[in-house]
Amino acid sequence: MIPRVLIVGAGLTGATTALLLQRELQQRVSIAIWETARGSGGRMNTNRSNSNPKASADLGAQYISCSPAYATLHAEFYDELLTNDILKPCSLTIEGLKEQEPGTKHYIAPSGINRIVKFYLQQSGVTVDHNRNLNTIDVEVHNDVESILAGYKSSDKKTPYDVVLLTQPVPKLFQLEGGIHSILTKNSDVLKKLQDVEYSSRYALGLYYPPGTKIDVEWTGKYTYDDPCIRWICIDDKKREQESNENGPTVVVHTSVPFGLKHLEDNKEGVQQLILQHLSTLLPNLPDPIEVKCQRWRYSQVYKGIEGSPGCLKLMESKSVLLLMAGDAFVHSNYDGCIESAKTSSQAIINFLKSNGKI
Ligand code: FAD
Numbered sequence: 001m002i003p004r005v006l007i008v009g010a011g012l013t014g015a016t017t018a019l020l021l022q023r024e025l026q027q028r029v030s031i032a033i034w035e036t037a038r039g040s041g042g043r044m045n046t047n048r049s050n051s052n053p054k055a056s057a058d059l060g061a062q063y064i065s066c067s068p069a070y071a072t073l074h075a076e077f078y079d080e081l082l083t084n085d086i087l088k089p090c091s092l093t094i095e096g097l098k099e100q101e102p103g104t105k106h107y108i109a110p111s112g113i114n115r116i117v118k119f120y121l122q123q124s125g126v127t128v129d130h131n132r133n134l135n136t137i138d139v140e141v142h143n144d145v146e147s148i149l150a151g152y153k154s155s156d157k158k159t160p161y162d163v164v165l166l167t168q169p170v171p172k173l174f175q176l177e178g179g180i181h182s183i184l185t186k187n188s189d190v191l192k193k194l195q196d197v198e199y200s201s202r203y204a205l206g207l208y209y210p211p212g213t214k215i216d217v218e219w220t221g222k223y224t225y226d227d228p229c230i231r232w233i234c235i236d237d238k239k240r241e242q243e244s245n246e247n248g249p250t251v252v253v254h255t256s257v258p259f260g261l262k263h264l265e266d267n268k269e270g271v272q273q274l275i276l277q278h279l280s281t282l283l284p285n286l287p288d289p290i291e292v293k294c295q296r297w298r299y300s301q302v303y304k305g306i307e308g309s310p311g312c313l314k315l316m317e318s319k320s321v322l323l324l325m326a327g328d329a330f331v332h333s334n335y336d337g338c339i340e341s342a343k344t345s346s347q348a349i350i351n352f353l354k355s356n357g358k359i
Pocket residue numbers: 008009010011012013014034035036037040041042043044059060061062063064065132133134135167168169172202204254297299300301326327328329332333334335336338
């Protein structure tokens with residue numbers, strides 16, 4: 001029987017791992033992806049306007065910054081995205097950008113940042129099961145052979161897998177039910193490393209305007225450091241291929257982390273109003289939007305990752321099963337961090353399958 005692999009999360013790490021496994025193993029493995037959201041992308045999120053789905057706004061990751069070392073290490077990944085017009089070099093004006101390592105290049109995603117994830121999923125050929133929220137992990141032993149049983153909310157059925165890769169933000173691991181807790185307790189070093197991970201929190205707003213609206217600023221993106229609420233403002237449609245007068249401009253606002261933490265449990269509508277008030281002080285001539293989307297990023301970027309940036313951690317391994325966890329917390333919180341994590345996880349899965357005679 002061909003080995004069954006479950007990837008939990010259709011964000012950048014999950015999608016890239018699926019692609020690397022499929023490229024190396026082709027039909028020798030069966031891959032499933034469960035994603036709790038109704039779309040793929042995770043924190044590489046592109047929101048669409050309710051009134052005009054062609055108008056979009058990147059509410060999570062904004063652009064990709066590639067250091068000279070990663071330009072060499074991930075040259076194939078960048079070449080593929082550039083050749084397929086998923087990324088293009090950023091020639092837009094960004095004010096207040098902190099000093100970067102010399103030679104760092106910036107890229108934007110002209111069709112929306114979630115196209116990167118969707119492109120990798122498409123290339124992998126794996127279909128994602130959306131609206132499928134993993135809530136249980138157990139281990140079953142049958143005739144001396146173990147399998148990992150994965151269950152999801154709204155179903156009593158549990159499906160057996162040989163390999164399960166978890167890519168959700170680390171604190172979500174502790175919300176799972178079942179035997180996962182005794183697995184972690186037996187592995188106290190790993191548990192401690194996972195418990196030490198910390199994320200920043202922030203809010204993002206996407207503001208949509210009718211076609212023809214003029215947003216009169218000289219920059220595309222701007223970091224602000226004096227406002228207690230707003231850290232980043234972007235005229236998001238300037239990153240898009242379509243002219244803004246066709247779909248209308250879009251503006252993205254990210255709050256500072258202290259603001260995000262202070263208002264984390266507050267009512268979202270109230271927080272939205274507060275952010276809009278700060279925005280009107282910073283940009284008094286900004287017209288009123290026709291639609292506003294508010295995203296609470298409880299787990300935004302990784303503030304304290306796994307010590308030593310190992311790429312992934314094995315939670316349990318035997319001759320029959322492998323349970324591991326990966327994601328940006330295991331390297332660093334950006335495109336290249338996720339690619340490294342996916343490379344390490346896919347290699348760990350392939351080594352496990354080969355050394356146990358499963359492929
Ligand atoms: P995620 O994207 O979080 O993917 C995990 C997936 O798992 C999600 O889709 C989630 O819905 C799903 N999931 C969670 N729980 C379950 C469950 N129980 N069952 C099934 N599915 C589940 N990076 C950059 O490179 N450049 C930037 O400019 C940048 N800016 C950022 C700005 C913000 C506001 C944020 C939030 C992030 C930013 N990042 C940026 C970081 C980047 O977005 C992340 O590092 C990257 O997207 C993480 O990918 P991931 O696959 O590891 O995790």
